[in-house]
Amino acid sequence: MPIRARRTRLLWRTLLAAALAALIATLMSPGAAQGAAPAPRTPGQAPRTQAPRTPGESKPVYSYEDAIRESVWVDTAIDGDADGRTDRVAVDIVRPRELDRTGRRIPVIMDASPYYACCGRGNESQKKTYDADGNPVQFPLYYDNYFVPRGYGYVAVDLAGTNRSDGCVDVGGRSDVQSAKAVVDWLNGRARGYTSRTGNDRTKATWTNGATAMIGKSYDGTVAQGVAATGARGLKTIVPIGAISSWYDYYFAKGAPLYGSGPDGLSNAVESPEARARCGAVQQRLVDGAPRSGDWTGLWSERNHVPDADKVRASVFAVHGMQDLNVRTKHFGQWWDALAENGVDRKVWLSQAGHVDPFDLRRGDWVRTLHRWFDHELLGYDNGIGREPMADIERSPDHWTTDRVWPPRGTRTVGLHPAEGTSPGVGTLGLRPGKGTETFTDDRRLSETDWAGRIDTSTPAKAGFVSKPLGRDLRLSGPATVTVTATPTTRTAHLSAVLVDVGPDTIRDYSAAGEGITTLPERTCWGPSTAGDSACFKETRAKTAAVDYTIFSRGWADLGNWADAGHGRPLTPGKPHTITLDLAASDHVVPKGHRLALIVAGTDKNLIEPPADTPTLTLDLARTSAKLPLVGGAGAFATTAPVTPGESRLDGVAPPRRINPRPGGSTS
Template identity: 25%
Template structure:
């Protein structure tokens, strides 16, 4: 590189191919290629399963260990540093200067790799003609570091340990026997194990992600090694829009909070030809998490073939009909159907359901002057160790899911509707408005939308969470187009609760598309902790007062798509 740092690059192409080809680049901290214990192992080609199919289809695929990772030299002093992004531009210029290049480049990546692609695009290199950003963030603070202001304890510790193991070239410590039986770490450059050892030794100075995150609890906290805004594509959206390069965003309903990230990317960088797909998937798309799916295969959607179609269309000008595809495609769980739309969210009608006596959820606004429920928080309440948040770093291959949520009885307070007389499809962004008080200054709020079957079993649909210090909505506009109530998460806007003082708190749940079937009930569960995923407040536990009265009517607003008849029945139900 321009400063003398050597980066590890692997070029995959068809043998003896003399034609000039477009290139697809992947910049990764997760090892650009693995050293196979058995020669010829087909899985040793790199971190993306698309590589082989892309090469056979006539692309050159280039993978790069970003500086300070894998077999590359240098130090990763911060995530997505200016040096790292300059490296990306420099490597692209090197690629298009090669005799096998036709001058066109596509960028692809899942998770960190996808964010790297988007931030490199912001640099404006004219060779970049298409970007596929899969299962990746748009706002780092709000979607992965501290969603709702809540520290992502499990993710930060797990991902920090995983990347530390990769940087030390001991991936088996995080990935276990299944990995070590087949692979022996990162692929050295041209077999040079001495250079590899030297590069790995230099990685000891890399940033400690967990320590950096806990040192910056507010969104406006800035540190040389850690800036949530700088590493977020929303901060670079104007430069990205100026490129006019199409971005294909893909995410899943159980991909942590990244489905909303994909939606925000689509809305805020509407470059010509951009697409959005939201499936029933975990992070990376390996599992179909729809509770009504018969198996965990990828929701009858071939992600590998889709990436090939996209790059074929954009880099080879192939008339494969991709341009005729709907801008938005999304999967409705329990209808088990794909739907199409021109934009997001699809048109809907709001169904408001109010907290009611006897743990009911009613379509009628309360008329009582007084009413409410006291709830003492269970600090060990949890959404489990196979949650959407675990999905972010699932090296053990855990089957993501929530099981029967009756397991949390006694740790949540729940309100449920009468049985539905017909199906109700909820697609979009549910919004909860709670009128509540607490007897302690510190607190957390977790709200779950759930489905109660006729046999009483309870299925998770989606959730929202909030550190109550950030309960107040910002008076300033959001820095990007948003579909939900905006909080700054800034240090100056944080306030402790005033014990005993009722306040209105609005909380959006993560977007979903789900069919509540006939005979089922809609349930809202409320907790004050998710101990397995977010750092809980210290004891003693607070007691919340949830209001359900005429002038303090707590409710959930559900975006109902299609037939509203069953929802209307709930509104008529006393």
């Protein structure tokens, strides 16, 4: 995604060489480089699509201790709580005082969240704090400490219905998105701001040039994607970390329910006590619009950002854990593909961890990269980041590789086929279509680790298909699908499909507490601190596990959705039904000598809920196949001589813990 510098005509280069040299020297000085930004604009005027590109790096030359800290309430122009008055959302701001005195207008970094009062942000669950007069004291996370001294404004927005904001939480709906978009509009002179929640004293954002970045993990990153999908003018870039692209896919997988409650449960967790008392009607709409049947409704259409990727004006720097079992990588994969189809400038980091912020995975590299990204996108610095590889991928704990584009060129969708083996439930996987059948009975007590741990053993609860040992490394990069033709014995049935790398390795222990990290007592500091807002955060290290297999992609479905992905129906016992399961996007290398396995089974304990019945399902192998994204295409799937299956001692990682149903989990 290279972004070419604006070229100056040869004549002007000749005539103005001396002047340009002097200008560059000025821009590179600490004070000017720190504050350089697109030319000032009047409120209501949209920032330029492309800022002038200048060399340099913003420097920490402004006082964090003396920074202006203030609160503004922005009118969202909607009345979510139906009290006859449009809702106002609380916006806490910190910005350099020195630049306010000079009149230089600056860009803004924003994190809009529902978690600032209820649950906290980051690995240490930091919450906002205020002084006796209600002025903001602590801004969670490091964005304020690090970027305000470098000439940025930082804005932390309470979504409607949370903390100090009016309105109601609607979990990804119009009110959530408008809570943040209204603030982008206010920063660009298009919305009204007030000095209090109920008063009439207006205030304008005369201190900013309107260029805005949104960043945040989980729910926060989801809101950033939602605002970007409105095409909001002035939103220059977003950095969604472990974000949801479709709220239906957070709660369901093609009809199969993933949690014990719907969005109403999350709303209850984050709403302020005042909002809870006045928002009963909104809560009921969340219940009515999200039936546990898993049927697609209008509520889910409103909360699906993927179809609106064609409206995105902002660049996107996406981050996701490939073992995130809270916000699964299907969210990243479908969003990424839609952005690519619409030519959106983008960059990605994919880690081996679960629902973890890159600040707690690869801290130094992350902060340096984020700094350069914001300098490029918001200040217009030509620092080369747009010409660097698009993707950073964690291959093993703390070992990262890069790709010029992602998925890499040469990736092809290849069909692999299961076939009968020498014993029931232990089949083969290869390029040629299979034949015969395999039968298993849903056992809701077992999980994917139970199945994978006995991949070479005939067991009644799964059908496993394993390749011969690979003759060379095999890289899978992107999303996959598994099409299953199954005949059930009951009127309801749920299905799971997982891809497994069978062979020894050391991985991040994503299913343990911390989801791949261990928090240490030592702290490192990322900017200046004040008495009420420390820039020092606990260090982490990779939590690893020695394993004999690695599950690297998974997907689920309700077989009752075989005819309509958005609407389930009772099955006909004894009749075959065909359905395609979407497996989460991943990037995994199965090493030479390891084996690639596909497992098809029923309920994946702790990850989907069981059906009403306990079905036995018979797979028609001739009509069952996997379509996998192989780098190098079919020719990359090279195997050696087969090995004799035997009893396995596979232990794998610890069984998945019950996933916390709110985006953010234990490490929100």
